[in-house]
Amino acid sequence: MDPYTPAKRTGARKKTIGLSQKEYTKITGTIASVRRHRHPGGDHEEEIDPRNLQGHSKSHNDSSFIAETSFVHAPLNSRVFSSSNAPKSKGKAKQESLERIPLEIQEALILEDLLFVLTGIEGTYITYHPEYSPEDDDPLQGIRFVVSPSLDSSLSDLVERILPLGMYYTAIFAFIEHRSHLDYGLVNHALCAAIREMLRDYQTLLSQLEHAFNTAPSFSLQKLWFYVHPTVHTLSLIYQLILELATADDPGADLSSSSSSSEEDAEEAAKNEALGLGKASLKAVLSEIKQGDITGSGGSSIPVKGGEVLTIIYERMQNMSGDPTASVIYGTLLKKAGRPYVQMLKDWVASGRLVDPHEELLVKESKFIDRGTLEMDYTDEYWERRYTLRDGSTSSASKRHQAGIPSPRSSGGRLPGGACVPPLLESWKHKILLAGKYLNVIRECGIEMPRDQAHADDDEFSMDDERFYKFVEDAYSHANRTLLQLLLKDQQLIPRLRSLKRYFFLSESSFFTHLLDLSATELRKSSKSASIVKLQSLLDLALNMGAMGEDTLFREDVKVTMAESGLYDFLMKVVTVTGAVKGEDAIGEKDAKKDKEEKKPMQAIDALMFDYHVKFPLSLVISRKTILRYQLLFRFLLHLKHIEQGLCSMWTEQMTAPWRCAVPAHPEFVGWRLRVCLLRARMLAFVQQILAFVTFEVLEPNWHALEAKLEKVVTVDQLLRDHLDFLDTCLKESMLTSSNLIRACSKSLIACQTFAFYSSSFTKAANQAIAAEDPASDPSKMKRWDILIRFEGNFNRWFDSHLGHVQFNASSDNVSLLPLVVRLNSIKSAYNEKGR
Structure with a gap:
């Protein structure tokens, strides 16, 4: 032209x-x-x-x-x-x-x-x-x-x-x-x-x-x-x-602005020159380091990308829905801009592979957390933090705070970058996260998803297409069903949980009675001098004695170990949160007293506990987090049984001559002996009532409820929640999550345990009283009465305190303690009448 x-x-x-x-x-x-x-x-x-x-x-x-x-x-x-x-x-x-x-x-x-x-x-x-x-x-x-x-x-x-x-x-x-x-x-x-x-x-x-x-x-x-x-x-x-x-x-986040440099103040330039920062190359390096620190610490330097871009387009389309041209333009841009985002989501939910080089997706991966952390992970980091949502949200049942969440934009309050979940995906984000997590667990087990299944639908989807959400739902259902079958059928999860109940809750405690009898000598030693190897061999022997059927399953996974701290001290550290500010003198006296108490060697029977080892993927369900809860319940039951055994041995000893013979000339001694037997009976009833309450009104009903839930479980996440909720409920109803209840109950039980230790001393005092020529001038009379009165006062004080706390908790937030209130009140009323 x-x-x-x-x-x-x-x-x-x-x-x-x-x-x-x-x-x-x-x-x-x-x-x-x-x-x-x-x-x-x-x-x-x-x-x-x-x-x-x-x-x-x-x-x-x-x-x-x-x-x-x-x-x-x-x-x-x-x-x-x-x-x-x-x-x-x-x-x-x-x-x-x-x-x-x-x-x-x-x-x-x-x-x-x-x-x-x-x-x-x-x-x-x-x-x-x-x-x-x-x-x-x-x-x-x-x-x-x-x-x-x-x-x-x-x-x-x-x-x-x-x-x-x-x-x-x-x-x-x-x-x-x-x-x-x-x-x-x-x-x-x-x-x-x-x-x-x-x-x-x-x-x-x-x-x-x-x-x-x-x-x-x-x-x-x-x-x-x-x-x-x-x-x-x-x-x-x-x-x-x-x-x-x-x-x-936000200001400072625009990458284009990094190329333009503003003039420095004279004072700042002088400082930089004095520090040797005058060269432009060094300044550029420091600027990059500073920018990287800001980006890592918050969301102000994250550019608008990924889900945030799609959210802005969608919101504009919704706000201008009355304009047909705007709906068409923004709808087209949303569909085309969302294609790589949807493709990344499809790869994640269909194969478990997270390919997100620019951190645009709503799911993020913490690569430093791998399955090796399960051996020492008491917080379920692998399951809770390996793959998470960038916005920090979790399922409704989990209230754990997520770290590393970028701060919202200063204008609009929208989360930056990939942390901003597109509104169309807001109700689907948890299913998207879980679908990929399930598939990653399956892949960690060496089971690869079939290629035709991972790429079953190669059609181009958009976020406003119903077929995309059907694809996500199908992928989630398939991943959940596959992992659930792997855990319940292939890995025999339910028999594993039954073995845990049998070993840790002492519900079928024949093997444990044999273990206590066989290792009585070893358990009387201090926890540091007791031989774990010998105790393990005695445990294996006790498990093999008369074992039949399910008793023979998974017994090689039970191991003997020793705790480093007392049960109640550990529980108080966990449940007590104190923010009081005290003086240095008070802190020093407290630390000195604590160090003195810690120097006392702990008996092996008080430090004894079991451990249970399982392999991946069962370690997701039977994790260190759940094993710790089993161990706490086991140590509490073991302490109750040990005290009960000591008081029963005291009762056996009090069936001998010094306690049963008639001594008409010693009315004071008869009264003292009667009060000793009465206090022992009260303590034994107290311990037996708590043991019966925990065993038959806490553990057994909750276990049957868990079994019923496991028969109807449909998702892996529900399985994990049900198992953890079962253990948390048992701990709460067993009075191991309230500092007041732990303190009062532990003091009462320790008073009972100490009283049982004094059994031989009481027998010796009884023999001395009988052998005394003049009962009225018996020099040991004041001493034995003083010891008995101190035991009675200490037990009565903590028994009443414990009963009061139980009644308060039963009337407020833990109604499951009402049966225990009835049991303890019956003890108090019965022995008050006998005392009169």
Whole structure:
């Protein structure tokens, strides 16, 4: 096509225009000059406007790529036209005057300028705003254009309506250039590709308009407005979106701002120089380190990417749902920008593989946590923290606080980046997380998902497509069903739990009675001197004696171990949270007293406990977290049985001669002996009632409830919750989660245990009293009465305190203690009557 000349356009009207040859030549030269700048590769490429000489020389010095760094960080952007190649004016070009030019020629000149302005290029009569500066202005705000004031007002009003298209186009193009960098992730790349595709339609429209301008004499400014009017609204919608995406970044988070450095204060520069920080390279290194620290500590430096981009698009689409054009535009952008996000989700829920190089997805992985931590993990880190949601939310049953959650944006309160869950996925996020977690457990067991199952549906989904959510539901159901079958059937979870109950709850304690009899000598030693190897061999022997059926299952997994601290001290450390500030003297006295108490050796019987070892994946259910709870219940039951055994041995000893013989001449001794037996009976009843309550009214009913739940369990997460809830309920109803109950109960039980230890001393005192020649002047009378009264006072005090705390808890938040209240009240009333 021949280059356009005004002669072609105005030839039919030349007789009526009335221009002189000089004016006609001037107009021709002006339009041709604009066209030379628009087409630098044409026949007039060597003719350069002096105003753009600097920009022209710069473009000749550029290499074949726009810039090497741009090619590395934004390879897609380096293959398309960039406005950075074009010579740029600084808004100071002098506008040509349109005075004394006829209206039709003004329209022709303005039409020529508009076709350039609509692609972001400055014209002759439409120039950059006088305040525009490429170095200072934000390119994402777009370039503002102003029209010559000498333009006829009838044309100026129409031009002003069209001019925003140039600003929209330049802003959108700058956004595409900026967000095409690798740091912004796949969602931003897909969004930029979708917007670029829309701009291609816009550029096609401009080429058609230019063709019409060059070939149709009847083409006018009014027709141009008619054709571009719908596009103004379309580009304005995209422009508003990119503005919100650009301004959503908090100050300092925009990566483009890192290239521009502000001037330092004189004082700060002097300090940096004194510290040896004057070199630019060192400053750059420190700046990167500082920026990395800020990014790791909060969300203020996380760019808008991933789920946050999709959330912004969706919210704009919802807010402008009354506008059909906005619904179509934003719906298209949401679908196309969400494709990589949906694809990552599909890979996660279908195969358990998390491929998220730019941290855009709602699921994150802590790679430093692996299955090796299960051997020493008392907080279920592998299951709770290996894979988590970036927003820190957990299932309703779990209230554990998640660490590492980025802080919300200062404007809007939206979580940044991948931590922002798209609203369409909000109700599905837990299923998405669990589906991938289940599959990862299966993969850790060496079971790979079939390839056709992992890629069962290769259709392109979008987040507003019902098929996508059906795909997620099917993937979750398949992963859950597979892992549940692996645990319940292949790994025999329920028989494992039954063996745990049998070994730790002493419900079938024949083997444990044999163990206590066989290891009585060893258990009387201190915990540090007792031989664990010998105790383990005695446990194996006790388990093999008369073992039949299920008793023979998994007995090799039970191991003997010794606790490092007392049961009640450990429980008090766990349940007591104190924030009182005390003086140094008080703290020193407390620490000294505590050190003195800790120097006392603990008996092996008080430190004895069992351990239970299972392999992955059973270690997810029978984890160190749950084994610790089993051990606490076991040690409590063992302590009760040990005290009961001691008091029963005392009863056996009190069936001998000094306690049974009639001594008429010693009425004082008879009264003392009766009160000793009565106190022993009260203590034995107290211990037996607590043991019976814990065994038959706490452990057994809760165990049967757990078995009923396990028969109906449908999800792995529910299985884990039910098992943990069972143990927590047992601990709470066994009075091991309240500091007041632990203190009162432990003091009462220790009083009973100490009383049983004094059995031989009481027998010796009874023999001395019988052998005394003068009962009235027996020198040991005051001593034995003093010891007995101290035991009675101590036990009565803690018994009443324990009963009071039990009654209070039973009436407030632990109604399961009501049966124990009845049992303890019966002891108190019965022995009060006997005492009278």
